[in-house]
Amino acid sequence: MERDSQLELYEAVAARLKEAHTRVRSLQVPEGVRMALSRKLLVVTAAAKHDLKDAATRLDRLMKDLDEGRFPEDD
Template sequence: MAADDRLTRSEDDLARRLRDAHRRVRVLTLPQEQRARLARRLLTICDLAKHDLPRAAGRLDLFLLDLDALVSDTPSAGNIAEGD
């Protein structure tokens, strides 16, 4: 039995969104200090998810909005095709 078999639907959804957020942060072309700050913020959300799932989901929503704004402000963001 896989560990994922024990997750509820909301836990599974949050886990997938956190994984995707980690991937997005990892591939950003930002100064190391800024990427590290984003990674620490994301790890804080992951830690919160262990204790308060709804609050972690809300914080992740805000994090993703900030991440979207950051990506759209970068000069290379115009080169990314829709849907990528």
């Protein structure tokens, strides 16, 4: 049973990561902002390999920031 819930969480995180990558690619923002967001997505992807629940939490936070138009500064 635990394995089934873990698999469902993995599938949900994978689908949301795909959605997040698509959204970041389509944003009309400076390249530096897009790169910062891409790095955040890479961190979430790496976290998913070790701690799926933490990755899901990080991804939720990132998606909320995207929804609310909060982007990193362009350096």
